[in-house]
Amino acid sequence: MKAETFDMVVAGGGSAGLAAAVSAARVGARTLLVERQGSLGGMATAALVHSICGLYRLPREKNAPPELANDGFAAEFARRLCAEGGAEGPVRLGRVDVLLHRPAAFAQTADQIVRETRNLTVQLHSEIVAGDADSLTLGCRGGVQTVRAAAWVDATGDGVLATLRGAPSEIETNARLQRPAFIFALGNVASASLGDNGRLRLARRIVDAVQAGTLPESALGTHFRASPQPGEAFVTIDLSGGEDFDPLDAGSLSALETQGRELGAGIVALLRRDEEFANCYVAAWPSRAGVRESRRVLGRYRLETTDVETGAQFNDAVAFAAWPMELRENTRGPKLRFPTGDEPCGVPLRSLRARDDDALFLAGRCISCSHEAQASLRVIGTCLATGEAVGFAAGLKSIGAAEDAIAVRAARARFAA
Numbered sequence: 001m002k003a004e005t006f007d008m009v010v011a012g013g014g015s016a017g018l019a020a021a022v023s024a025a026r027v028g029a030r031t032l033l034v035e036r037q038g039s040l041g042g043m044a045t046a047a048l049v050h051s052i053c054g055l056y057r058l059p060r061e062k063n064a065p066p067e068l069a070n071d072g073f074a075a076e077f078a079r080r081l082c083a084e085g086g087a088e089g090p091v092r093l094g095r096v097d098v099l100l101h102r103p104a105a106f107a108q109t110a111d112q113i114v115r116e117t118r119n120l121t122v123q124l125h126s127e128i129v130a131g132d133a134d135s136l137t138l139g140c141r142g143g144v145q146t147v148r149a150a151a152w153v154d155a156t157g158d159g160v161l162a163t164l165r166g167a168p169s170e171i172e173t174n175a176r177l178q179r180p181a182f183i184f185a186l187g188n189v190a191s192a193s194l195g196d197n198g199r200l201r202l203a204r205r206i207v208d209a210v211q212a213g214t215l216p217e218s219a220l221g222t223h224f225r226a227s228p229q230p231g232e233a234f235v236t237i238d239l240s241g242g243e244d245f246d247p248l249d250a251g252s253l254s255a256l257e258t259q260g261r262e263l264g265a266g267i268v269a270l271l272r273r274d275e276e277f278a279n280c281y282v283a284a285w286p287s288r289a290g291v292r293e294s295r296r297v298l299g300r301y302r303l304e305t306t307d308v309e310t311g312a313q314f315n316d317a318v319a320f321a322a323w324p325m326e327l328r329e330n331t332r333g334p335k336l337r338f339p340t341g342d343e344p345c346g347v348p349l350r351s352l353r354a355r356d357d358d359a360l361f362l363a364g365r366c367i368s369c370s371h372e373a374q375a376s377l378r379v380i381g382t383c384l385a386t387g388e389a390v391g392f393a394a395g396l397k398s399i400g401a402a403e404d405a406i407a408v409r410a411a412r413a414r415f416a417a
């Protein structure tokens with residue numbers, strides 16, 4: 001079989017992979033972006049995650065206006081999404097600013113940016129099934145294809161490419177692993193019904209239904225949010241996944257999907273008994289359940305919990321992590337650990353490079369960090385920023401140019417219009 005050769009390949013087209021591929025192509029690397037789903041965006045589209053966190057610094061004062069944590073691709077993507085009506089905000093929720101987006105619009109904006117980018121080939125419906133130091137094997141509908149490149153980015157979220165290339169990774173124990181969740185869209189809902197009081201009332205109804213035995217206890221992890229789209233709302237069910245939950249196991253993942261849909265249908269049936277929600281319906285199930293944490297690949301530096309907590313700064317920082325550590329180790333809602341300093345933590349280029357593999361770069365939620373640090377770094381705004389940074393670094397390396405943090409920062413300044 002003849003192998004096709006690119007300067008570089010990005011594995012996974014979530015927010016990190018999209019940013020990496022576009023950035024690599026912009027510096028002149030002939031880039032292939034490989035994605036197994038039918039659209040780009042990863043969790044932000046397929047799992048129906050509907051708000052972008054980590055785009056803005058924590059406000060310095062209570063009424064201070066939102067301030068971007070990273071310029072460059074993260075800012076560009078947010079600006080375009082808003083301009084096309086796909087997002088609303090920023091909205092201040094307590095001590096943080098978020099951008100509420102529509103997953104369908106996220107996918108469209110990603111398509112538009114890709115369409116405008118020279119040197120970039122996007123291959124959807126292509127699953128990475130094997131790999132070694134020099135090549136990667138992609139599968140599509142029973143066909144296989146080999147690709148070669150001078151540099152590689154693992155943006156699969158699960159460290160798939162790193163594992164296939166033999167790079168070591170770590171994974172948190174089941175007891176502390178961030179819990180998964182199942183998000184679905186609800187149609188025909190009056191947004192006014194989902195204010196603070198409305199959400200409290202719904203929470204009460206779910207508790208009552210659990211006590212009465214009409215819903216299982218796992219329904220207690222349910223929460224609601226109105227969407228920027230009138231008449232639409234999102235329902236998130238935090239799930240434990242069970243004692244043996246393994247985010248890399250097909251059996252565990254299958255159980256999440258069927259449990260999510262069963263619970264979702266039960267919750268909608270309960271809602272429809274309420275006058276205000278009598279005509280609501282399931283507008284969309286996710287293409288896949290949401291997994292917050294799996295493999296973290298070992299890099300040249302492991303970004304530690306204290307780094308995020310104290311806002312550590314690094315000479316080779318190429319992005320900033322502005323979101324607090326949002327721990328979801330159980331289904332009782334998030335536990336937020338805010339940093340003690342004023343500055344967002346820097347993300348060093350070393351934590352985006354595989355420890356022992358010169359050609360392998362990392363982006364998004366599988367970068368080199370501790371479990372708690374990942375609870376900050378995994379949010380979409382930060383994934384866009386780490387993706388952009390490694391896209392520049394790997395892209396430059398693949399065409400034989402300098403690939404250090406100075407070169408990455410210069411590339412960001414050049415393309416941050």
Ligand SMILES: Cc1cc2nc3c(=O)[nH]c(=O)nc-3n(C[C@H](O)[C@H](O)[C@H](O)COP(=O)(O)OP(=O)(O)OC[C@H]3O[C@@H](n4cnc5c(N)ncnc54)[C@H](O)[C@@H]3O)c2cc1C
Nearest residue numbers: 012014015016036042043053128157181290291364365380
């Ligand atoms: C339930 C839930 C709620 C969340 N809420 C928020 C929130 O409100 N705000 C926020 O900012 N963040 C939130 N997050 C976190 C955030 O959505 C993710 O951490 C982030 O989107 C990860 O981006 P990524 O690009 O690293 O990975 P992903 O989005 O997971 O993308 C990885 C991509 O790689 C592809 N891929 C994987 N393996 C292969 C393979 N073998 N071959 C080809 N393609 C492959 C996948 O299909 C996927 O598209 C939430 C996460 C979850 C699960």
